[in-house]
Amino acid sequence: MNIDAAKAALAHLDIDDNPPSVKAKSRDFFWYSPVLKDRLDGVCADFVVMPRSQDEVIEVLRICHAHDVPVTVRGAGTGNYGQAMPLKGGCILHMQNMNKIHEIAPGRIVVEPGLVIRDLDRQTRAHSGQELRMTPSTAATATIGGFICGGSGGVGSVRWGVLRDYGNIIRIRVVTAEAEPRVLDFTGEDLARVSHAYGTNGIVTEIELPLAPAYDWVHVFVTHPDFAKASRLAHQISLQDGIAMKLDTVCEAPIAARYFQRFKDHVSETDSVIALMIAPQSMDGFLTFLGHDPEAKLIYRSDANDWPRDPGPAYEYGWNHTTLRALKVEPEITYLQVRYAGEGFLDKIDAIRAHFGDELIQHIEFLKENGVMTAAGLTLVRFTTEERLNEIVQIHEDMGCMIFNPHRYTLEEGGRQIVDDRQLNFKREADPKGILNPGKMIAWEDPNWDFKTMYAYPGLRRA
């Protein structure tokens, strides 16, 4: 690793080597996890480079390859799995300057990875009343490239499923980290080689995505005195195909009363809250359906309400924003990501609640999986020890609820704990020296790892 030689060769680019700023750009939202905080705090790159074009990306990769310098790509750093953290130091490839839209067409956009998602949606809305099918709850700051490389689904998944589903990504262009970098386009089955790969096997420089109509979504909050009933009501609402919606979230009491500052005068400690985004033309149908449950009470709709302080968009109370709001109030709170699917999946949540009592607070998101409505749990956990956290994970799995563990920093452990040979094989080809985001793909580092314990990257460098 010859940092100085690489920096010198890249001096004509937009480089940042001011230590506080490099440190800040070496971090993401890994600190949601006390386990990752313990492991990754202090991880820091040597310098940051902010390419303005694909040609500059190629130049960075050629130089870093020549000098054996690790390259960790990042967008806005809103990921929670340490996806964008440079475990071995080296170069941070910050994509903020690559933020141009190349084309907007009916149902389709071609864009550079560094564009902030909210800005993307603003431009497609102004152009032709369109927006992305799905976005993270952090759309206001996250980049589209970060979402494609480090995310999986989110706001919109209640209708469109997740990013890996057929049709939700059209094309990804990547640059390889070889002596002479190549530019390659991936479509069809090959998308799986480079999407959600944390930048471990190529640097994304262009993305083609489908668009959906951008309605003036009505943000809605509904209270319910009973979480089990609220989750069933929200499930039934999600099944109404005639109601155009983008979000269907259920937060168990007392999440809203304790952690949603602007809700204090509108909810009690025993109110669970359903947060939704409904298209204006579907509000009548939605309200009619909601009327079936006399215990459900609409407390807010963004198009007509008398709240003195507006709570902001519903999606900033869903997905991981719920966790963020909770841990701002109670710093010992962390979370899990759970998959509830199959026959009686809501009963599984009831069983989990009965088992854990107050140690967990339920937060679920409805989303489609192969045409079937399922739920993702972004369960709030009152953290005590790492051992207990691992135990909680194990109990979920024993009860038939798969965990995507957000207290792990590798691709495999944050996913289904299986090696993705498609990603591994492409890394062999595209990153022969293993300089891309080192430490994140266990299959590359230690092919025999058995996943029984947390992987600890031997090359980890902390300040």
Place this chain on the structure above:
Amino acid sequence: MNIDAAKAALAHLDIDDNPPSVKAKSRDFFWYSPVLKDRLDGVCADFVVMPRSQDEVIEVLRICHAHDVPVTVRGAGTGNYGQAMPLKGGCILHMQNMNKIHEIAPGRIVVEPGLVIRDLDRQTRAHSGQELRMTPSTAATATIGGFICGGSGGVGSVRWGVLRDYGNIIRIRVVTAEAEPRVLDFTGEDLARVSHAYGTNGIVTEIELPLAPAYDWVHVFVTHPDFAKASRLAHQISLQDGIAMKLDTVCEAPIAARYFQRFKDHVSETDSVIALMIAPQSMDGFLTFLGHDPEAKLIYRSDANDWPRDPGPAYEYGWNHTTLRALKVEPEITYLQVRYAGEGFLDKIDAIRAHFGDELIQHIEFLKENGVMTAAGLTLVRFTTEERLNEIVQIHEDMGCMIFNPHRYTLEEGGRQIVDDRQLNFKREADPKGILNPGKMIAWEDPNWDFKTMYAYPGLRRA
């Protein structure tokens, strides 16, 4: 019934009493059914009036109420259940002159009932790239009012469900048939009182409907040598939420080879055919998924093909257009409408096929029902006798497959064979003399009817 007095009082309106033309306007596509052909051939109104405005509708209803003249409303007459046939004679209220669009907004249209659906979609597409969520396969000639009052779902139902689902109709305005007709707006749960009521309890003068994005749909035909596998493949395709689609039809062999004229050089007698409409931005995802089945062969895509004679839109090979094409070639063919739902619904179709052999040819359409993908069968039947047809219906029901019987002309028998009290109660209020489309609502005519045999309206008048 004083026809002459009513005609005289309405003489200043657009009236047609030329016998051949009145006869033509007294018919719909009831002749798809040999049973209805036998019962309804010769049914004829006394005159036709074509109102140009809601005020004229009110005038017609006031006069016909005063003179006890039956009023049967119709659009283009593309229904197959005799919905628009004036069983007792009297006045045909032909809505072709009420074809104005009152408003187009993002996701929403307000329109008069007489507008032809293709013209509606052309205007919304030109205005803002929008179109109706669902249309009948007869969109080129059918009116939107006829679809709302006499239809249930169709092209688009694979994504949006059916008309009666929450959110698929926003508002319906009707005029009552009282001494002094009233104008009433229906929304929410009340929509069920007047939608799909065949004009038996009010005349629709304005409809508010949701709109969806109008993509340049790619019309696709795929052959498969095995119907059972083709139906499962088409089902799996329908479950891909990331693939924007509007139609997913499977026609068993030899439908395409025998009945689809322009397919002759492209299919064999043993090819089943899947017909689809896929959004351009979803074609890559679709083709990738299709590639999983090596037996499936794409033979046509509307955006790139070398067929010397274009087959036209895929939707004109789906829903009841399939029946139409078949009976043009083999006049003894008729059809059934079957609901396949619940666990293993495709296995039920296999069982039906095994039971009936060549007497039936399967044609299924995938559609959503409360968030779950199901199938509608528009099964082709080689008709022999009415007795055998009834037997076939009974066997389907014994095998757990509900029939919406298209060989019946009443609301109840063409539906779930239950009295809809909401429609009946509103008829009591809105049509006290029972002049609206008499003979179509059994609950009004004979509240004790037991549905064991076909209802025969005692007031039926044939030429």
